[in-house]
Amino acid sequence: MSAGIRTYLELMRYRNCLMAGFAAVIGTLIAFNILTSGPSNSNFEGYFPFLDAGLVFLVVFLVSGAGNAINDYFDIRIDSINRPERPIPSGRVQAKEALYFSYFLFALGTLLAFSINYVCGLIALFNSLLLVLYAKTLKGTPLLGNLSIGYLTGSVFLFGASIFGFGGIKVLSVLFLLAALAITAREIVKDIEDMEGDRREGADTLPIRIGAKKAGNLAVLIGLLAVLLSPLPYFMSILGLSYLYLVFLADLGFFAAILQLLLRNNPTKSSKMLKIAMFFALIAFIAGV
Numbered sequence: 001m002s003a004g005i006r007t008y009l010e011l012m013r014y015r016n017c018l019m020a021g022f023a024a025v026i027g028t029l030i031a032f033n034i035l036t037s038g039p040s041n042s043n044f045e046g047y048f049p050f051l052d053a054g055l056v057f058l059v060v061f062l063v064s065g066a067g068n069a070i071n072d073y074f075d076i077r078i079d080s081i082n083r084p085e086r087p088i089p090s091g092r093v094q095a096k097e098a099l100y101f102s103y104f105l106f107a108l109g110t111l112l113a114f115s116i117n118y119v120c121g122l123i124a125l126f127n128s129l130l131l132v133l134y135a136k137t138l139k140g141t142p143l144l145g146n147l148s149i150g151y152l153t154g155s156v157f158l159f160g161a162s163i164f165g166f167g168g169i170k171v172l173s174v175l176f177l178l179a180a181l182a183i184t185a186r187e188i189v190k191d192i193e194d195m196e197g198d199r200r201e202g203a204d205t206l207p208i209r210i211g212a213k214k215a216g217n218l219a220v221l222i223g224l225l226a227v228l229l230s231p232l233p234y235f236m237s238i239l240g241l242s243y244l245y246l247v248f249l250a251d252l253g254f255f256a257a258i259l260q261l262l263l264r265n266n267p268t269k270s271s272k273m274l275k276i277a278m279f280f281a282l283i284a285f286i287a288g289v
């Protein structure tokens with residue numbers, strides 16, 4: 001792979017984009033399973049829509065990549081303190097190149113989403129605008145910025161289900177809620193991790209506003225709520241028993257991350273552990289189909 005392509009994939013943070021894309025397809029799979037099974041009054045029949053599922057993956061990959069690239073464009077000064085190795089502060093990508101690249105990815109992703117159906121198109125358009133707004137202003141609005149990323153990441157499940165219109169979205173709203181809570185908690189932990197550079201740049205984040213301790217306690221509360229609600233998809237008959245067993249492992253990971261924050265005061269490790277726990281939760285979602 002040429003160094004250029006590798007650098008642009010790094011700018012997109014392609015691993016996160018892959019995870020988000022797969023999560024969206026899991027959303028498609030779960031919605032398909034529910035809408036095609038059950039009593040004779042099921043309102044959707046047919047084969048799994050492989051082509052649309054592929055497009056769902058691609059759109060989420062592209063829009064997530066665009067969101068990360070534009071985020072790095074606006075964060076160049078802060079990242080030169082907090083993350084100097086990233087493509088823009090390290091000088092491997094020009095800031096303007098990153099900006100035009102993100103516009104291109106947003107446009108391509110949104111056009112492809114409209115080619116699936118108008119519900120997908122509208123979600124992709126709204127999310128793209130929100131990602132630009134986040135990078136420009138919302139990031140500097142304590143809690144609202146964190147909640148925006150919680151919504152955006154949770155929405156990948158709704159997006160995957162929206163292949164089947166609004167019916168699919170309703171079915172998957174509980175997965176949206178779990179992911180949105182878990183991601184919001186992690187975003188607060190990431191803000192605690194970044195406090196030093198953020199403070200030097202005069203950024204206004206939740207831990208800077210109310211202190212690391214209180215922000216950490218709020219992250220713990222939101223994370224615990226996600227864990228507490230995690231059996232819901234089983235009890236709502238959205239996912240099977242295998243989900244319940246496996247999500248228990250993910251929940252243990254969430255607990256370990258919480259302890260890392262509360263007892264060891266280590267937000268960096270806690271944020272990494274939260275990401276691993278989320279990966280396990282995604283596996284639990286697949287296993288439960």
Ligand SMILES: CC(C)=CCC/C(C)=C/CC/C(C)=C/CC/C(C)=C/COC[C@H](O)COP(=O)(O)O
Nearest residue numbers: 016019020023153178179182226227230278281282
């Ligand atoms: C309790 C329970 C069952 C929770 C559900 C957790 C779950 C399945 C969450 C979904 C995770 C998901 C779809 C992740 C996609 C990857 C992604 C885009 C994450 C958001 O990242 C934003 C972040 O600021 C980037 O962080 P970093 O990688 O540290 O730079």
Ligand SMILES: CC(C)=CCC/C(C)=C/CC/C(C)=C/CC/C(C)=C/COP(=O)(O)OP(=O)(O)O
Nearest residue numbers: 020063064067068071124127152153155156159
């Ligand atoms: C459903 C569709 C079509 C799209 C969803 C797209 C997704 C998953 C968006 C959520 C995740 C994402 C890609 C966010 C981008 C912005 C962001 C928070 C990047 C992380 O940047 P950092 O620089 O690590 O953190 P800051 O928030 O402090 O800048």
Ligand SMILES: [Mg+2]
Nearest residue numbers: 071072075079
């Ligand atoms: Mg940033």
